Amino acid sequence: MLETIKLSKTFKEKKAVDEIDMYLDEGESVGLLGPNGAGKSTTISMISSLLKPTSGDVKLNGKSTIKNPSEIRKVLGVVPQEIALYEELSAYENLKFFGKIYKVKKELLEIRIQEVLEMVGLKDRQKELVKTFSGGMKRRVNIAAALLHKPKILILDEPTVGIDPQSRNHILETVKKLNEETGMTILYTSHYMEEVEQLCNRVYIMDHGRVVASGSKSELLSILSTEDTIQIQLSKKSYPLLESIKGMEAVRRVEETNEGIRVISKKGSNILSDLVHAAEKVDIQIIHFQMEDPSLEDVFLHLTGKTLRD
Amino acid sequence: MYPVFLAQWMKDKRRPYLILLFIGLSILATIIFGDIDRIEQSTVSVYSTEPNAEEIEQKWIELLDNHDSIEYVLMDKEEAHAEVLEGESDVALQLMENDYRLITATEMPGVFIVEQHVQQVFTEEAKLVAAAGTNSTLDLRKEVAEYLESPPLKVQTESIDGGDIANYDMGMQLLFGFTLFVAMFTIGFKVNGITADKVSGIWNRLILSPVSKTNMYIGHLFYSFCVAFFQMMIVFLIFKYILGYELGNFAMIVTIAAAFTLSMISVAMLITGFVKTPEQFYMVYPSLIPIIPVISGVYMQPGTITNPVLQFIADIFPLSHGVEAMMDVALYNAGWNDILLPIALMLLIGVLAMGIGINMVERRK
Ligand SMILES: Nc1ncnc2c1ncn2[C@@H]1O[C@H](COP(=O)(O)OP(=O)(O)OP(=O)(O)O)[C@@H](O)[C@H]1O
Numbered sequence: 001m002l003e004t005i006k007l008s009k010t011f012k013e014k015k016a017v018d019e020i021d022m023y024l025d026e027g028e029s030v031g032l033l034g035p036n037g038a039g040k041s042t043t044i045s046m047i048s049s050l051l052k053p054t055s056g057d058v059k060l061n062g063k064s065t066i067k068n069p070s071e072i073r074k075v076l077g078v079v080p081q082e083i084a085l086y087e088e089l090s091a092y093e094n095l096k097f098f099g100k101i102y103k104v105k106k107e108l109l110e111i112r113i114q115e116v117l118e119m120v121g122l123k124d125r126q127k128e129l130v131k132t133f134s135g136g137m138k139r140r141v142n143i144a145a146a147l148l149h150k151p152k153i154l155i156l157d158e159p160t161v162g163i164d165p166q167s168r169n170h171i172l173e174t175v176k177k178l179n180e181e182t183g184m185t186i187l188y189t190s191h192y193m194e195e196v197e198q199l200c201n202r203v204y205i206m207d208h209g210r211v212v213a214s215g216s217k218s219e220l221l222s223i224l225s226t227e228d229t230i231q232i233q234l235s236k237k238s239y240p241l242l243e244s245i246k247g248m249e250a251v252r253r254v255e256e257t258n259e260g261i262r263v264i265s266k267k268g269s270n271i272l273s274d275l276v277h278a279a280e281k282v283d284i285q286i287i288h289f290q291m292e293d294p295s296l297e298d299v300f301l302h303l304t305g306k307t308l309r310d
Numbered sequence: 311m312y313p314v315f316l317a318q319w320m321k322d323k324r325r326p327y328l329i330l331l332f333i334g335l336s337i338l339a340t341i342i343f344g345d346i347d348r349i350e351q352s353t354v355s356v357y358s359t360e361p362n363a364e365e366i367e368q369k370w371i372e373l374l375d376n377h378d379s380i381e382y383v384l385m386d387k388e389e390a391h392a393e394v395l396e397g398e399s400d401v402a403l404q405l406m407e408n409d410y411r412l413i414t415a416t417e418m419p420g421v422f423i424v425e426q427h428v429q430q431v432f433t434e435e436a437k438l439v440a441a442a443g444t445n446s447t448l449d450l451r452k453e454v455a456e457y458l459e460s461p462p463l464k465v466q467t468e469s470i471d472g473g474d475i476a477n478y479d480m481g482m483q484l485l486f487g488f489t490l491f492v493a494m495f496t497i498g499f500k501v502n503g504i505t506a507d508k509v510s511g512i513w514n515r516l517i518l519s520p521v522s523k524t525n526m527y528i529g530h531l532f533y534s535f536c537v538a539f540f541q542m543m544i545v546f547l548i549f550k551y552i553l554g555y556e557l558g559n560f561a562m563i564v565t566i567a568a569a570f571t572l573s574m575i576s577v578a579m580l581i582t583g584f585v586k587t588p589e590q591f592y593m594v595y596p597s598l599i600p601i602i603p604v605i606s607g608v609y610m611q612p613g614t615i616t617n618p619v620l621q622f623i624a625d626i627f628p629l630s631h632g633v634e635a636m637m638d639v640a641l642y643n644a645g646w647n648d649i650l651l652p653i654a655l656m657l658l659i660g661v662l663a664m665g666i667g668i669n670m671v672e673r674r675k
């Protein structure tokens with residue numbers, strides 16, 4: 001129902017978003033993943049008609065939304081990355097304000113406010129001022145404010161950054177429920193692979209303004225079918241060992257982890273004996289090693305050379 | 311528009327202190343700085359050492375006793391000198407048949423005012439005596455007074471730039487000046503709410519809503535108008551009804567205040583166009599605004615500022631026009647026609663500043 005065609009945005013010299021093609025089918029839950037500065041928020045701003053694209057188009061049911069954004073605004077609920085609330089007002093007053101702004105019918109508004117408060121689990125705190133809330137509670141009100149007018153499509157821009165696990169779970173549950181029970185179409189932006197894995201049918205991975213990969217979880221994992229990941233625990237850290245492993249022909253990448261190192265090598269290259277030899281040479285024991293199934297995290301690393309969270 | 315207005319009101323309702331503080335400040339500043347020549351009463355110790363002292367004293371006291379802020383008190387010579395020495399009174403006045411002496415120990419401005427007054431009374435009397443010849447001046451004075459009641463010809467004295475020279479009431483000018491000046495802060499801080507909404511993301515939420523952009527602006531600006539206007543009205547009402555100031559035709563003062571508020575809101579909007587965040591505004595605005603009353607000459611007698619560049623800058627801001635119009639109403643009984651020009655100028659400034667301001671705000675994304 002919603003698609004972008006070669007959507008691009010250039011700020012002065014910088015290409016923030018570069019020819020992005022995306023689509024959202026009705027009732028889908030789609031993830032948009034990418035490291036800081038990948039262009040996620042810029043993409044979302046363009047989709048939600050807040051920002052004019054430099055080139056490309058956004059179409060709702062086949063009709064361009066750029067000239068006439070009123071249609072998409074009607075069906076859209078947007079949860080911005082920042083807390084877009086009046087801190088000096090209570091949760092209830094904020095929702096009442098946004099409800100009126102969104103022209104929710106008077107007799108319906110009170111019911112809707114209570115419904116969305118129930119959804120985000122803040123019904124009993126509604127009279128308190130937003131500025132007294134924890135980060136997680138603010139985020140929940142931030143989401144509630146986007147739900148009042150029952151949008152068909154809900155876009156969330158990193159709704160879980162910097163909050164406690166309890167609030168985070170609550171938010172994930174809420175979004176899941178909205179998608180599964182009311183059939184709301186979801187576009188969920190995040191740094192966290194496991195959130196997207198949990199919530200979304202499909203994922204777009206962005207980096208440097210481009211979509212570097214997309215598809216369902218299994219489709220993405222198949223990208224890594226040419227690699228093995230070996231997790232090795234060592235008796236002590238050793239820089240020369242790291243270097244000598246990096247020098248091996250079949251090894252694609254080596255990373256230091258908390259316990260030791262992780263080696264990504266060409267599939268079926270059988271480098272185990274080489275690894276043991278190398279360790280012996282510098283007098284280091286391999287305490288433990290394990291072949292790992294690749295995770296989406298690894299896919300991401302493979303594609304962008306970055307971990308998601310830094 | 312209405313919900314936007316209401317939300318601003320709900321926010322402020324919980325913290326009305328700033329407005330209350332501003333109202334108090336307007337009144338306090340006017341009383342402290344504006345009332346100097348009202349509060350400062352000079353007492354003059356009067357005595358005479360002539361043989362017919364009593365007669366002389368009575369005659370002159372009667373003539374002198376027509377000044378608002380100078381009180382002439384009779385006492386004997388030693389007492390009078392002692393008072394001056396101890397600083398109880400600024401000046402003592404020794405009366406003679408047709409002359410006087412001032413005895414003082416200080417160079418206070420009060421002494422100067424007393425000197426001026428005494429001299430004026432003596433000169434006038436001397437003229438009357440000269441005109442009356444040997445006759446008693448009493449009848450002549452009566453005649454003159456009657457004549458002045460209905461003169462065949464009136465001469466109005468005007469200074470070069472058209473203002474009345476006599477009796478310029480600085481206190482009144484400061485009253486209007488301070489009230490409008492403090493209101494400029496209220497206006498700025500309220501208009502800044504738009505920038506705050508933009509930075510917090512609330513503005514984006516509103517843009518996605520069915521509410522039109524015009525209504526969003528009007529909601530904010532109308533609220534700013536109401537708060538600032540309310541603040542000024544409270545101050546004026548307190549001055550008029552509680553402190554007993556003569557503000558002239560109140561409906562006209564209200565109209566000028568409204569035009570000033572509209573105009574100043576636009577200027578604040580224009581300044582908003584130059585800043586990116588509400589914090590920047592809080593830095594720029596309060597350092598810019600206090601300059602305006604200074605170059606607008608609000609703290610000085612009219613005509614003090616003659617530099618054409620400063621005058622031009624002052625004319626760009628609504629403050630000088632607002633204070634001038636209010637002074638015309640309060641002091642010179644100006645009619646609606648007389649205040650039409652300053653009101654038109656303020657509205658013109660308003661339209662221009664708003665046009666440019668909104669354009670700049672909208673252009674920067
Ligand atoms: N208004 C702007 N003017 C100039 N550059 C901008 C603007 N907005 C974003 N950018 C740049 O565009 C790039 C993409 O930014 P964007 O906010 O879309 O990234 P993001 O994926 O949302 O990152 P994050 O995870 O930090 O939110 C960044 O390099 C950013 O500096």
Ligand SMILES: [Mg+2]
Pocket residue numbers: 040041042081157158
């Ligand atoms: Mg972002």
